Amino acid sequence: MVRIAASAVAALIAITIAIVWLSRAPPAPEPLTIAVANNFIGVPLWVAERRGFFAAEGLTATLQRLPSGKLALEAMLRGEAEVATVAETPLVFAALTGKPLRVIATYAGSGEHAIVARADRGISRVADLRGRRVGVLIGTTVHYFLHVMLIDQGLTETDITLVDLPAAEQAPALAAGQVDAVATLAPFTIQCRRALGEAARTFPMGRHYWGYASLAVAPDLPQRRPEAIGRLLRALDRTIGWMRTHPHEAMQVAMSELNVEGAVIEELWERLGFNLALDQGLVMLLQSQARWAIASGSAPGQPMPDFRALIDPSSLVRLRPGSVTITPPR
Structure with a gap:
């Protein structure tokens, strides 16, 4: 009887130990597919992947690399990805046409837009674009940036001929003389300058415009998969902290992914601000x-959306409550 009792106690202890061990075991990895724009707003996601920050937070992230945030958002809306990295202009057009989405955080600022023009066609200032053919990927942040640059010179889009050009086609079109200038962003600005050589004239963003890199999801995803979204935000938070203390290593990732030289990365790096937040400036820009x-007339007859309702701060509030300063919708 004593032996049986001792065996039962030993078994009970073993079971208890197993239960405690299982309760402390890391949670099962959460899969998440992220459509990532193949420009500078993709850098924190690539760093998180390479440095293992996704895995450290229990996230199995699959990154789909796409040429622009507009295409990344479209992939998310088609259900090909669960999260998209996207700047504000595609969000505006999606909201104006009633597409279902929510912004759960912004994680970077964007200040690398520029107009690259052919000086050999007499373009020495932005005002010289009057009557010219200007390539731009319509419906993106560079489209709005072009609008702002024109307004600053007393021009409108009716004073130029807009040519809808995907970013990857802009440098060849510019070199072939199919357009007189392009409005674009890094790394495509570099490609355009190289294509023209000494004939290139560049008009950078300067004070005219500052944008946001956002994480966009389906409206129900934060409630349907709160743990996956929480792990994503924690991984990006860790990534941004690491990038601030290891800028040169982060630049190496950008160089590798974008296939551009270190000097170019260093020139643009200071115009990028990495920070996990949701602030009122985003609403005002939208x-x-x-x-x-x-x-x-790009969205004729559409009512003005309440962009505060487009933003879901619930996930970010749990991680960093002080970083959310958006006024909630009425």
Whole structure:
């Protein structure tokens, strides 16, 4: 009887130990597919993948690399990805056409837009674009940036001929003389300058515009998969902290992914601000761009959305409550 009792106690202890061990075991990895724009707003995602920050947070992230945030958002809306990295202009057009989406965080600022023009066609300032053919990927942040640059010189889009050009086709079109200038962003600005050589004239963004890199998801994803979204935000938070203390290593990742030289990366790096947040500036920029889209006829007859309702801060509030400063919708 004593032996049986001792065996039972030993078995009970073993079971208890097993239960405690299992309770402390790391949770099962959460899969998540992320459509990532193949430009500078993709850098934190690539760093997180390479440095193992996704895996450290229990996330099995699959990164789909796409040429632009507009295409990344479209992939998410088609259900080909669960998260998209995208700047604000595609969000505006999606909201104006009633597409179902939510912004759960912004994680970077964007200040690398520029107009690259052919000086050999007499373009020495932005005002010289009057009557010219200008290539731009319509419906993106560079489209709005072009609008702002023109307004600053007393011009409108009716004073130029807009040519809808995917970013990858802009340098060849510029070199072949199919367009007189392009509005674009890094790394395509570099490609355009190289294609023209000494004939290139560049008009950088300067003070004219500052954008946001956002994470966009389906409206129900934060409630349907809260753990996956939480792990994504924690991984990006760790990544941004690491990038701030290891800027040169982060630049190496950008060089590798974008296939550009270190000098180019260093020149642009200071115009990128990495920070996990949701602030009122995003709402104001979305509203401003929506007014432009409606007034320009790009979204004719559409009512102005309440962009505060487009933003779901619930996941970020749990991680960093102080980083959310957006006024909630009424």
